[in-house]
């Protein structure tokens with residue numbers, strides 16, 4: 001069994017069989033991670049570059065750990081200045097890296113489309129680790145893995161993505177992936193944070209969190225990113241918390257099981273109250289562990305393709 | 307030197323002229339139309355032009371020549387060469403150079419640079435100093451030096467009070483204010499806002515960012531009475547606003563670019579930065595509205611917004627890449643392919659949009675096809691099928707999304723200022 005595409009650029013258009021294969025493979029790696037010796041020699045001799053144009057310690061560490069567990073050689077290239085300001089063009093940087101004969105590039109960038117562009121100028125397998133407000137496919141996969149672990153299925157599940165959907169790369173990857181797997185996806189947030197016409201992606205829109213909680217089994221709660229100008233679209237964090245924050249009062253009112261996901265890092269007291277962030281409903285730390293397993297699966301499947 | 311245009315279809319809506327005839331040009335002047343003798347034929351270079359059209363020279367009123375300041379991207383000379391190759395005998399160049407065209411010296415500098423060329427270059431000067439939108443440029447002085455219009459293109463005149471003053475002051479000499487209509491508080495994005503931008507994860511620029519300014523400018527033109535020209539109209543509602551304004555007799559005119567009547571925002575799906583421009587490519591609905599606007603006369607002319615960019619700048623990540631594409635060498639081919647072939651415009655209307663209306667808007671003499679008149683002519687083969695090849699462009703830059711596109715209709719020759727561009731060469735006639 002192998003994937004139908006030698007890159008992972010996003011979950012848009014990725015067939016169900018591919019997602020299933022990644023999730024199944026991740027399950028075997030999840031078991032490896034429970035062993036005393038957590039390392040397998042699968043990608044020995046492969047060189048992987050983590051090309052991070054945007055600061056994201058969590059994602060980078062998760063990828064790095066996945067690479068180490070698979071015995072790959074890893075090179076980190078991180079910069080927070082864009083090529084536009086740096087003088088050297090992005091293309092030149094990539095050509096340089098390419099000349100070092102790398103096998104895979106994991107890329108994080110402020111601009112949507114950079115992973116696609118990389119496939120044109122590099123021979124390596126490209127893995128998108130987040131491009132602008134476009135996609136973050138491994139996050140989408142690990143969210144799906146975590147949901148499936150909890151419910152044993154994805155088909156027919158009702159999942160709501162809560163928060164600044166318009167400026168989130170996690171939202172789109174979740175929408176595409178979950179819909180392919182047969183889940184019912186909705187979004188909830190203040191209207192300034194929901195892109196116009198998102199219904200045409202086949203998702204339902206809620207503007208009241210209580211309604212969203214009454215109708216869904218899973219809430220994937222996004223981080224309110226002040227660095228993405230979220231402050232311009234809501235009057236205050238306090239108001240956001242009051243009307244869209246997930247609190248234990250709200251959860252208990254519904255008297256049924258709701259699973260809470262969050263891609264981290266959490267703004268406590270904004271999108272989640274502290275009791276919820278630490279409470280029995282969340283699977284946030286499982287997500288972190290699952291993230292390593294899912295990334296191992298993606299690296300393994302792409303790295304051993306012919 | 308004597309040139310004969312043999313059996314060419316002469317087209318000029320201004321003269322209600324549509325006839326097949328022979329035309330003799332001597333020393334750059336039209337000497338005879340019909341009635342050519344054996345001796346004429348023996349002593350002239352004869353261009354066989356069966357099934358070709360000849361009209362007053364085409365004029366592109368929206369061109370960025372980049373000189374002074376970015377001579378690595380384009381110069382007055384290379385831009386003029388591109389214009390000649392594309393079928394134009396005149397262009398108007400926008401003032402966002404470095405320094406801006408906001409002083410008489412820069413106007414004269416550009417005029418001087420272009421004085422020996424086949425292609426006439428008419429500078430459009432900045433409406434405000436440094437295009438900052440704060441204080442009026444020395445408009446009268448600029449007009450006297452040769453500026454034919456005023457514009458802060460690249461940006462809008464943000465302050466309505468300044469726009470009022472610019473429009474009012476321009477009435478002194480009857481020049482239009484050319485507006486790049488964009489409310490910048492709404493346009494912090496990299497492509498058209500809509501389904502495709504959501505799918506691609508790119509921040510969007512909504513139509514309304516254009517519409518609001520078009521509406522404001524129309525109301526201002528109605529109030530002040532000056533002439534407003536809407537540059538590169540791209541949105542359906544803006545076309546309708548101009549249509550209604552014209553019905554009311556308000557002095558507003560508009561241009562559309564070939565890319566806005568040819569492409570939609572779906573092209574951005576490849577993240578190719580040659581599809582990044584401002585205003586952005588819109589939806590099919592907008593494309594259809596622009597085509598209809600051209601057909602019914604709401605949109606007066608076709609202008610390319612020719613915007614050369616260096617390869618290394620255009621090859622950047624999508625959100626960082628500069629806006630704009632080349633236009634001069636594909637404009638005529640796209641217009642014939644997308645508008646004439648699809649029966650939206652007749653060839654006569656095409657001449658109106660390319661040769662007559664832009665000059666009228668800028669108060670420039672419209673060349674006539676009659677004996678004694680200086681020959682200022684474009685000769686087009688409306689049915690030639692050809693493939694765009696950017697590597698053969700005369701422009702110094704290469705940023706065109708139309709490379710390798712199959713087009714119908716191409717310029718054969720242009721004649722102006724005692725020169726002819728024919729078979730890839732300039733010759734003095």
Ligand SMILES: [Zn+2]
Nearest residue numbers: 459460486584
């Ligand atoms: Zn403009």
Ligand SMILES: [Zn+2]
Nearest residue numbers: 400459460611
């Ligand atoms: Zn322009």
